[in-house]
Amino acid sequence: MRTAEQQLPGAVAGLYDVLHRRRDTRGEFTGEPLPQDVLHRVLGAAHAAPSVGLSQPWDFILVRDIETRRAFRDHVHAERSVFAAQLDGDRAEMFSRIKVEGVLESTLGVVVTYDPDRGSPAVLGRHAIADAGLYSVCLAIQNLWLAATAEGLGVGWVSFYKEDVLRRLLDIPARVRPVAWLCLGPVRGLPDTPDLERHGWRNRLPLDDVLHQERYRERPSR
């Protein structure tokens, strides 16, 4: 498939190149400054995402303050230990070698949140599926991730945290839900292989494993 993509028109091939080069970045951040126009293009990409009922229910909190980041990093390390305690010997040993965050090494944190009141009460397309608003926020995150990749930046999604801890740290109101802490900034490069695959944690599945025709065909989860 990758071969066929190389015969596509330049702009189309370029998009696939970015989609497949994109990586979750943890250890590659340089901490170098990020030019304001680049940051604005990347955030503008996120803000151009589709959203249910055009609600645009996302917010982006740019966190540079080192004290805030240190407090968050400490919490992430504590949550990492909670997870490690669930693992048996081999997995625990493997996990101990995996870096899960670059909170301090990245140039900044971008905290992405979901505001269910945006465009309420009658959000078109959300009455039957309450989570549709949350889904929109994730689409914005993927836009941000791809734009950052194209700009030569790294993005690392940190999810080892309790939502209420992050809420208190950034004065996020109770109705608003933190969805991600994204580490963002220049990197030395992007790894060819996902970190978790490189460490033997899990492998990428063949596409055929997740394709179904007309109806869901039950198989063991892998």
Added chain:
Amino acid sequence: MRTAEQQLPGAVAGLYDVLHRRRDTRGEFTGEPLPQDVLHRVLGAAHAAPSVGLSQPWDFILVRDIETRRAFRDHVHAERSVFAAQLDGDRAEMFSRIKVEGVLESTLGVVVTYDPDRGSPAVLGRHAIADAGLYSVCLAIQNLWLAATAEGLGVGWVSFYKEDVLRRLLDIPARVRPVAWLCLGPVRGLPDTPDLERHGWRNRLPLDDVLHQERYRERPSR
């Protein structure tokens, strides 16, 4: 910002072009066949998305059968009426002119689901945030949407349905959650302006409205 993007290197500018041209498509489908290699590239793009703990918890059900699609379309129309009944006079009148789905006119439906058992029990990065697996599925949807846009196809996300109805229609097991019905296929073109904006339902917000520095700054939701 769009002007500045035009001065970027070709591949980077090409990505922003796709990000900003992408639209939710309802009325533009032609129903023409979709070459198998194009469909596979688009699905491969979805499958290349990041996922929590490399769990890849998504499945894609390709629905072409016209009886299945007709049954789903009928359900969507019923749910449309449920929503319409919540609106007052002006909004109801505006909503009556908005098309919300192209289930029959598109070439096929791609139903995207979330399987929480994939990679379980210890999904790295999901112990503190159960929804992180659901978030991964949305990232795959945005990859699919952007690849389809680059390939000149339209995508329309239909969310006027009850999850259990779709589950029964496609034999989706109880533990697996349907996240989206995506209408996919060739289109006459993509609208410049989102449909909901064109109909006066809602406008796109300025980026500055959703940006915060260091901490969440409370403002009225718009």
